[in-house]
Amino acid sequence: MKSWIKIILGLAILGIAAAFLIYHFVINKPHPDFEKIKPYYSLNAKAFYNEFKTSKENAHKLYNGKVIEITGKLARIESADTLTIAVFVFNQGMFGDEGIRCTMLKKFSAEAKKLKPDGIIRIKGYCTGFNETDVIMEHCSLIY
Amino acid sequence: MKKYWIVIIITVGFYINGYAQTYVTKNGMIRIYSEAPLEKIEAVNRQVNTALLVPTGDFVFKVLIKSFNFEKALMQEHFNENYLESDKYPEATFLGKITNIKDINFTKEGTYPATVEGKLTIHGQTHPVKQNGILEIKNGAVTAKAKFNILLSDYHISVTNTLVNNISKSIEVTVEVMMTELNK
Numbered sequence: 214m215k216s217w218i219k220i221i222l223g224l225a226i227l228g229i230a231a232a233f234l235i236y237h238f239v240i241n242k243p244h245p246d247f248e249k250i251k252p253y254y255s256l257n258a259k260a261f262y263n264e265f266k267t268s269k270e271n272a273h274k275l276y277n278g279k280v281i282e283i284t285g286k287l288a289r290i291e292s293a294d295t296l297t298i299a300v301f302v303f304n305q306g307m308f309g310d311e312g313i314r315c316t317m318l319k320k321f322s323a324e325a326k327k328l329k330p331d332g333i334i335r336i337k338g339y340c341t342g343f344n345e346t347d348v349i350m351e352h353c354s355l356i357y
Numbered sequence: 358m359k360k361y362w363i364v365i366i367i368t369v370g371f372y373i374n375g376y377a378q379t380y381v382t383k384n385g386m387i388r389i390y391s392e393a394p395l396e397k398i399e400a401v402n403r404q405v406n407t408a409l410l411v412p413t414g415d416f417v418f419k420v421l422i423k424s425f426n427f428e429k430a431l432m433q434e435h436f437n438e439n440y441l442e443s444d445k446y447p448e449a450t451f452l453g454k455i456t457n458i459k460d461i462n463f464t465k466e467g468t469y470p471a472t473v474e475g476k477l478t479i480h481g482q483t484h485p486v487k488q489n490g491i492l493e494i495k496n497g498a499v500t501a502k503a504k505f506n507i508l509l510s511d512y513h514i515s516v517t518n519t520l521v522n523n524i525s526k527s528i529e530v531t532v533e534v535m536m537t538e539l540n541k
Contacts, residue, residue, distance in 0.1 A: 244430040273447050278423055278437070293384035296403060308381050308408050309539055316404070341423035342447045344406040347383060349421055351404070 247352035248318060250280045252337050258285025258301045262313050265343040266304070273342055282337040282356065283313065289330050297322040299336055299353065311346045315353040324355060378463065378538055380409040380499045385534030387420060391525040398432055398524065400425040407534045409499060414458030416473060416501070418534065420449045440514050440524075441480055449479040453486070461492055468493050473503065479512040490532070500535040 254276070261283050265272040288302040288310070297317045304311040315338050317325045328334060338353030385405030391398040402425045407418040422443035427433040437443040453475015455461070461469045474487045490503030506527045509516060516524045 240429075240431055242430050244433075274444075277444065277447055294386075294403070296384060298384070308379065314383060314404075339423075341404070342421040344404070344419045344421055344448065346406060349404050349424060351424060351426075 247280060247337075247339055248320070248354045252282035253279040255282040255284075258283040258313055259303050262301070262303045262348055265348050269343050276340045277342050279340055280337060281340045281350065282335065283315075283350075284333065284335045285313075287328055287330060287332050287334050288312065290325055290328055292326075297325050299325055299328070299334070306346055308346055313348045313350065315350045317353045317355075321354050328355075378411040380411070380536035381539050382407050382534050382536045385418065385532070385536075388531040388533075389425065390529040390531070392529075393525045394522045396523040398427070400427045400433070400436065402426070405532075405534055407501075407536060409455070409501070409536055411463055412458060414455040416451070416453050416455050416475065418451045418532075422447055422449060440509075440516070446479075446481045449477070451475055451477050451486075455492070461494075463494060463499065466494050466496075471501070477507070479507075480514050482512040484511045498535050498537050501532065503532045505530055 261276075261281065264275070283301075285301050288300045291298040291300055299315040299317060300310070301313040301315075302310045303313075315336050335356040336350075336353050337356055338350035341349045341351055343349070383406050384403055385407045387402045387405050389400050402420055404424040405418055405420050407416075409416050422441050423437060425433070425436065427436065453473055456472045456474050457470075461471065469492045471490050471492045472487065473490060475485070476483050477486045478484075484507075486505075486507075488503050488505045490501060493500040493502065506529055508527055509524075510526065516526065
């Protein structure tokens with residue numbers, strides 16, 4: 214085969230491979246596996262809530278967008294549509310309970326529903342912030 | 358004088374007996390949708406914190422931007438880092454009123470048209486909004502539903518020229534929040 218054809222063919226294969234890699238690892242990259250991510254911080258649940266209650270802006274800078282592990286007394290498990298939510302309550306406000314709300318990964322939904330109120334649990338999740346009544350964590354998993 | 362005291366007692370009685378009601382949810386849903394020539398983008402937030410006060414009609418909600426979930430991880434990243442800048446502006450808020458609250462009978466099941474007026478704050482920018490929607494009263498719950506469009510430019514959200522065919526300048530917002538009465 215003539216050398217220029219080999220070069221063009223080689224470049225074409227490299228181009229296709231590069232396009233595939235960019236598509237797979239960049240454009241179509243998967244969501245983080247929150248169950249496997251090591252937490253940035255491990256905290257007492259009440260202390261974590263109090264940080265947001267005391268200074269929302271400082272707590273946002275520190276914890277928003279990060280995986281956090283908390284340990285505390287579970288108030289209850291709630292179901293909302295297809296969501297399973299582990300609820301910690303630390304305050305009573307004008308609009309009811311206030312604390313931390315942890316939406317479980319689907320994989321942990323059945324397990325979470327078996328948890329008893331008032332038990333101490335360890336939970337890890339992605340902190341999305343404080344909405345004036347609760348600290349919200351999503352993609353949560355139970356830790357034993 | 359006797360009639361005056363009767364009116365006072367009846368009015369206080371209404372408040373003690375819960376004539377003034379608060380309906381709340383912590384898991385309302387907001388969906389955003391953009392349709393552009395090259396791409397359709399959708400995201401859902403199921404952590405909408407909402408309260409409706411009757412009979413004043415005060416209606417408020419707060420949404421955490423990082424709680425919007427996209428199918429594509431890269432789009433979620435761009436949404437948070439480049440467009441909404443959620444590290445700087447972590448939340449969106451609506452403060453307003455249902456202006457025709459008197460037309461809604463919260464004791465009778467049914468679907469009632471509702472007009473909401475107020476101020477929407479996204480990306481640090483506040484803009485007045487007035488929208489029509491419905492309130493569904495069923496099994497003691499109140500579900501507010503509305504669908505409307507917002508212009509990204511109103512909230513200083515800029516789309517680069519390279520992505521003009523991927524992201525629409527007008528985003529469709531669907532709100533569905535099922536609220537139950539507080540302390541019931």
